Structures are given as C-alpha cells and as structure tokens.
Amino acid sequence: MTSVEGISEVQDVAYMLSVVRITKVVDCWLWDQNANNGFSVATVKTAMRQNAYGHPGQGMRWESWVPIKVNALVWRLEKERIPTRVELVKRKLNLPSVNCPMCNVGEETVNHIFVACGFAFGVWSKVWSWCRLVPASSNTIEDLKTWQDFSSVAGKGKRIVRCVIMVTCWAIWKERNKKVFHNSDPKVIKVVAVVKAMSFLWLKARSNIDKIDWVKYPLYML
Numbered sequence: 001m002t003s004v005e006g007i008s009e010v011q012d013v014a015y016m017l018s019v020v021r022i023t024k025v026v027d028c029w030l031w032d033q034n035a036n037n038g039f040s041v042a043t044v045k046t047a048m049r050q051n052a053y054g055h056p057g058q059g060m061r062w063e064s065w066v067p068i069k070v071n072a073l074v075w076r077l078e079k080e081r082i083p084t085r086v087e088l089v090k091r092k093l094n095l096p097s098v099n100c101p102m103c104n105v106g107e108e109t110v111n112h113i114f115v116a117c118g119f120a121f122g123v124w125s126k127v128w129s130w131c132r133l134v135p136a137s138s139n140t141i142e143d144l145k146t147w148q149d150f151s152s153v154a155g156k157g158k159r160i161v162r163c164v165i166m167v168t169c170w171a172i173w174k175e176r177n178k179k180v181f182h183n184s185d186p187k188v189i190k191v192v193a194v195v196k197a198m199s200f201l202w203l204k205a206r207s208n209i210d211k212i213d214w215v216k217y218p219l220y221m222l
C-alpha cells in the first residue's frame with residue numbers, strides 16, 4: 001500500500017482501534033431508543049443527530065452534497081478524533097516530533113492543523129476571498145461552526161458555504177498527509193485549486209448547481 005490515501009486510512013484505522021478497550025463483559029446487542037417501536041434506521045439517524053448536534057446552530061451538519069469521506073472527516077475533526085502527531089503521542093506512539101509538518105512551528109493539534117497553522121490560515125484566506133466573505137474570527141475549530149452561518153448569505157448559499165468549509169478541511173488534511181507520507185512540498189495555491197475543483201465536481205454531481213463560472217465566485221448565482 002503506497003498511496004497517500006491508503007497509508008492515511010491505515011493510520012486512521014490504527015488510531016480508532018487504539019481507543020477501543022476490550023473487557024471481559026460478554027458482547028450483546030443493545031437498543032434503548034424508542035424500544036416500543038423496535039429498531040429503525042430513521043430512529044438511529046434522529047438519535048445520532050441529537051447526540052452529535054444537541055444544540056441547534058452548533059456543529060456541522062451531515063451534508064449530502066459532498067461525499068461520505070468528507071462528512072466523516074469533519075465529524076471526526078469536531079470530535080478531535082484525527083491522528084495528528086499530538087494525538088498519536090498521547091496514544092504512546094513514538095514520534096521524533098509533535099511539531100506541525102506544514103509550518104514546523106506549533107504542535108500539531110487538531111485545532112492547529114485545520115485552523116491556527118499559518119498554512120491553514122493561507123488556505124482559508126484565499127477560500128474566503130474566493131467566496132467574497134470575511135469571517136469575524138478564525139482561530140479555533142469552534143469558528144468553523146460559526147462560519148457556516150454567515151449572516152450575509154441566505155438559503156442555498158449557506159449550504160454552499162458549509163460544503164466549501166467541509167471540502168477545505170478535507171483538502172488541508174489531504175495535503176498534510178501528502179507531506180507526512182510522501183514528503184511533498186505543500187502549496188496553499190494547490191490546496192485552494194483542489195477546493196475549487198472538488199467542491200464544483202461534487203456539488204455538480206449531487207445538487208442542481210450547474211454553472212460554469214463557479215471557479216470565479218461560488219455564490220454568484222444567488
């Protein structure tokens with residue numbers, strides 16, 4: 001397995017398994033939601049939404065306009081379940097450094113790699129400039145959740161902004177993995193190009209947006 005995505009997935013799985021605790025309790029199936037009506041997928045979805053996003057307006061919602069892998073990454077990012085160097089060392093992995101591979105200045109926490117890092121800042125700045133939006137604050141993962149509610153954007157625009165945020169997170173993590181596993185040369189402009197191209201392709205395939213000027217300005221049709 002030599003592809004960046006392959007190596008990254010193996011590391012992800014190893015990380016997820018590292019938090020599993022095996023006990024002597026006999027395995028069993030449990031379903032305690034709405035027991036009178038039995039099991040249903042709809043009830044599971046409702047329970048998951050309530051559990052993940054108990055407070056309306058907070059948290060990124062599952063977004064059908066982007067692939068499952070992007071949704072899953074953002075969900076794990078919010079839960080801080082991403083195998084950054086700091087998280088791996090917490091789980092007893094012996095790494096030579098916990099410094100961010102992109103800037104080599106801060107420690108690679110989830111907050112750092114996606115928001116606080118100079119590299120991430122460069123990406124977000126270009127993405128916001130493309131969307132003609134100016135976020136009020138951009139220092140923490142919490143800010144990601146508020147960015148999706150730009151008051152100047154309405155209706156379908158909010159959904160597009162949410163998708164762009166999710167795709168940007170995915171593109172930053174992909175570039176980080178290329179650097180870590182293939183020692184590539186990270187470039188802000190490359191990541192922004194990926195955000196523009198992939199968000200267009202995915203939204204075109206999954207939504208009714210079909211405009212050729214997307215790359216100039218994604219919210220122009222609103």
Ligand SMILES: [Zn+2]
Pocket residue numbers: 100101102103104105106112113116117118119
């Ligand atoms: Zn950094």
